[in-house]
Amino acid sequence: MYKALYRKYRPQTFDEMCGQEAVKASLKNQVKTGEISHAYIFQGTRGTGKTSAAKILSRAVNCLHPVDGNPCNECENCKQILKESVLDVVEMDAASNNGVDDIRELKEKVIYPPQSLKYKVYIIDEVHMLSKGAFNALLKILEEPPKHLIFILATTEIQKIPATILSRSQKFNFKRISIEEITENLKKITSLEKKSCDDEVFTLIAKSADGAMRDALSVLDQLLTKNKEHITLKDAMEVLGISSSELLFSLSKALVEKNVSESLFAIDEIYKEGVEFNTLASQILSHFRDLLLVKTLKDPNKIVYTTYLNEFRELAAKVDLEELLIIIDILKNLSVEIKYADNKRVVFEMNAIKICNRVIKDDLALRVKALEEKINSFGDVNFALNSFKDFSKDIVNNNSVKTTNVENQLNKSIVNDMKSDANINDLKDNASIEKSNQSDIIEDNGKVHNEGATITLEKINSDWQKLCQELISRKYNGFGRNIAFGKPMKFQDNILEIAFKEEHEFFYNFCSDSERKNILPDLLKDIYGIDIDVRMKLQKSGIDKLEEIFGKNNIEEI
Known part of the structure; x- marks a missing residue:
């Protein structure tokens, strides 16, 4: 039966593991000194070596002749564990054994000493999937564990594990494996399989794996099963379902240059290649991320893994940093939006046009x-x-x-x-005032001139244009000109109601802003000597017009 590469080339010692130097050093030291903990938590993203490390540790603690903290894999104990023929090392999947009864059954078994090994080792994968009751049952075991028992709990979501479990375990963080380390391992395995690949293939697989060695090996496995002695970059792109770098540069160049037609043509070419738009959205976002780094860093080689560095530099010279940030922001939103879109092509093309029509500060x-x-x-x-x-x-x-x-x-x-x-006609009609007409209510100093006069709506309306001009003379230029578009409609109980027509909504919004609410009342008090509360409203077509003609009390709302 064919064995997958990630199983066939699973590391057998800590030294064979890729990356995780801090984790390997600590675990090896514990094995050498015999200071073994009763519970470990291995946490990290998928494919970073958590299960491999757990299997190696299960052999190392039971090995009869450990070598510098590594299992020898030659003694009887190591061979039995490797053959999975010993009952003292148990692997459980918490996703399918997550009930309280499963852990209670486990609790009954762990009290018995191991049959042939020094330690009983329980490896529980995806431990965060346990139910609340199961975690409570597991806590009972961890509170007073037998000396012969070791738990190794692996998880990708440590935040879901109760603090009571975390506090009783040693935590090890498995980081994403670097692209360089993944690439080297892929080259070594390809050589062992007596096959060869373009160098760009290894880099492409390593970048797509997102730090997960298992994902990288799965892609390589799929490539090596092709009936070819040599794997080309085109083969890899077909397997991964991604577009070529040439098409990506064609699309990104068109977006940078705001060329709508070329952008849509490039999208069509990529679509014909069979690339999914979800994949393309993620890929073009990563492409512009690399472009941003090339634009901002003196030495981008350290974090930009590409053989097209010169092409990136050439394109980066054509776009400003501010424009790049705008493009990346739109692409970031696109990568989320397109996941739930029914017509993904339309959404992608719409956002491409939006990028081409972007506006910057200049x-x-x-x-x-x-x-x-x-x-x-x-x-x-x-x-x-x-x-x-x-x-x-x-x-x-x-x-x-x-x-x-x-x-x-x-x-x-x-x-x-x-x-x-x-030369604005409305302002001429509403705000132009002859100085000769001002003297009947306002003196040069803006004080009250008609003490004792009765204040009515008619009086305010007759004075309205002069009041607006007085606001302008008091340096409230914008307010004075905008309030002229309003009309005093009602004055009762010292409450003045000013209405704006529907087409003058902008001026209404400006004058009714809370920051300007005291400007007109202060002026009215100076002019008429009384406190007047000002209220503004926007007239809408229809009911407001009927109320104005027939009176509010005579209009019955349906």
């Missing part, structure tokens, strides 16, 4: 300036509002700036910086 500043120039030249407030809607929608959709930033920029562009002599 572009934003130019567009704001162009908008200002158009407003000043045409002098049309409706044009300004429509331009703002298109402008802000475009920018927000491209993930360049937040909506609040756009609004603040617009306040500066349209309102605060609007010239007092701008």
Whole structure:
């Protein structure tokens, strides 16, 4: 029967293990000194050697002739364990034996001494899968363990293990295996199998394995089963289901240069290669990560494993760091979004177009300036509002700036910086005031001039334009010009209600901001000598219009 490579070439001693130098040194030292713990927790990502280390330790502690902390694998005890013909070393899978009854049955067995070995060793894989009751039963064993008992608990999710179990165990962290170590091991095994591969194949497999030796060996196993003496890079890409570096560079170059058509053509070519869009999303994100590192590091060779370093450098010279960060941010969101999308191709293409239409700060500043120039030249407030809607929608959709930033920029562009002599028809109708008409309510110093006069809605309406001009004279330029678009609609019990038309929503939002709530009441008190509470509302088409014509009490809501 064929034996998988990760089983065939499983390390037999600590020295044969790839990586995990700190773990190996500690375990070997414990075996040499005889200071063996009753419980170990091996934690780390998949394929990093946890189970292999547990098997080696089970032989080392029972070996009759250990060699520098390693099992000799020649004595009777080692041979029995290797053949799996001894009952004193037990491997359990907690995923399928996770009930409290399973651990209680185990508890009854562990009290008996080993039959032929020095220690009874229980290796429990995926121990985090145990139920709460099972963990409690296991805790009872760990609290007062027999001298002949050793537990080795392996897990990929240590955070799910209760603190009471952790505190009674020695914890060993298995790190991801480096690309260099995986590559060297793959070369050695390929040579032993009397096959050969392109050097790029080993690097590609090692990068795709994400630090897991078992995953790398599984891919190599699949490649070596091909009826070929030599494995090419193309063979490896077909097995892994990934696109070629040439196509990736073609796509990334088009995205960097904001070339929509070339981007879509490159995506189509990759699609024809049979690459899944989930894989492509992850691959292009890693590709731009490498590009970012080449752009920012003087010596990227240490953490960028590629044979295309010159191509990366050439592409990095064409893009700014800020643009790279924007692209990576969009690709990061794409890698999450595409997992749950029904039509993955549409989602990928949509995000590619979004990248090509990205906006950076320099572009934003130019567009704001162009908008200002158009407003000043045409002098049309409706044009300004429509331009703002298109402008802000475009920018927000491209993930360049937040909506609040756009609004603040617009306040500066349209309102605060609007010239007092701008040719804007609405402002002429609502805010232009002749100085000769001011003297009937406001003196030069802005104090009350008509003491004793009755304050009515008609009085406020007749004074409205002059009140707006007074706000401007008091340096509230933006507020004074924007409030002119509102109209006093009701004055009762010292409460003044000001309404804005639906098309003047921007000016309503500006004036009703909480930071500006006291500007108009303070002015009204100075002018009329009484406290007036100001309330603003936005008129919507329909019911508000009917209320204005027929009165609120005469309108029945359905």
